[in-house]
Amino acid sequence: MFTALFAAILVTFPAESQRLPQTGRTYVIGAASTNRSERLAINGVEVDVYRTGAFLAMVRVQPGTNTLTFTQGTNTLVRRFVVAAPPSGAVRPAPPSPPHNPYADLGIPTNTVFAAKPPPGTPPGNIHVMVDAGHGGSDSGALSPRGMKEKDFNIYQAKALEAALRRAGFRVTMTRTDDSFPALYDRPRRAFREKADIFISIHHNATGVGTNPRDARHSTTYASNEKGLSLARAVQRHVAQAVAPVRDCGAQVKSLAVCRNPAVPSCLVEVDFINLPEGEEASADPVRREKVASAIVMGVLDWLAE
Ligand SMILES: [Zn+2]
CATH class of the missing domain: 2.60.40.10 (Immunoglobulins)
Structure with missing residues (x-):
């Protein structure tokens, strides 16, 4: 039938x-x-x-x-x-956008500073990790060949991470647990208000239209400030091993709404590219998902011990 x-x-x-x-x-x-x-x-x-x-x-x-x-x-x-047709005549470059003010974006006092990193030996139960599954609701993110949506890859990976962190004893909160879309700045704002010690956003990547995803495929972890970068480096070292042979592009600095938090060390993991068959298959594999979750936990533990 x-x-x-x-x-x-x-x-x-x-x-x-x-x-x-x-x-x-x-x-x-x-x-x-x-x-x-x-x-x-x-x-x-x-x-x-x-x-x-x-x-x-x-x-x-x-x-x-x-x-x-x-x-x-x-x-x-x-x-x-x-x-789209090529533009006719000279292309006027877009005026530079003013730099972001993370304090204003998040509506938090300008004298806010990063809380002290939990000292080595702090019981994980006293450490609060906020996990953010990227996109959600009407914002699907990237699409895979078989029509699966990035927002769904993200929530499955985020839930696996939540479970792995809990097994390691951490206190964990999620910015979303279902197919909802918390506004972009509400996510880091919540991390600030709820005094998270660490914020980790989970995403899956895709290429622009003209780029072959097979050539572009890599994993990376982004941060938007120094505090976030040390966390991103620790996390990416382990993620790269978990997703091998996917190319490792290391930790990178990029201005991202969820990572510009001036109060909570934050990073964003781009696990894999889902707009190619191999990346879609790997990202849908529950075994790989567990490996990535464990890898992120090991990265968090490394960072805490630094
Ligand atoms: Zn995304």
Whole structure:
């Protein structure tokens, strides 16, 4: 009864009628039957279907409407999308945006300083870790080939981390436990108000339209200030081992709303890229999820012992 459904071709990106920024090529992701005798083709060019059914292809595109025809066996799917034209005339650079003021953004007193790091030997039960699952609700984040949403990868990984931290004895709170969307600044503001000692945000990555996710795939942990960076370095050292052979891009500094907290050491883990079949499969694997959760706990313990 459901045969037709499983034999269908699913295209996750680009969506029908989607408008893409100016680019000469785009990635195309989706899922199809893994039946080896039924080859998947895009505009007549054969595409590898991964063992999970996911596929990834890079296709050349032109400004204006583009049409892709997907065929596999007797199934056909046509997808139209629009690529923005190059700007005509000189491009005026956008005026620089004023620097963020994390005190004003979070609505906390400007004389706020980082609380003293818990001294080595502090029982974990006296250490409060806030775990943030990125995105949520109407904000799905990135999409995977089989149509899974980053917000869901994030909550599964965050819950595994919550459990691992509790097993290690830490006091843990979550910025969300369901498919809700706490406003971006409410997350670090809550960490400040509830006197968290550590804030860790969980995300999964994806590339821009013109970049092949296979080339870009890496793990990294971001921080936005010195205090956060020492935490990010400790965490990323272990995360990199847990997700190997995914390339390790180390800890990096980036101005991120949830990491600019001037009161709570904060970092944001980008575990893997989900817009390629291998990254989607690994990120959906409960065993890998447990490894990453344990790795983050080890990073937290290292940082506390530094
Ligand atoms: Zn994200």
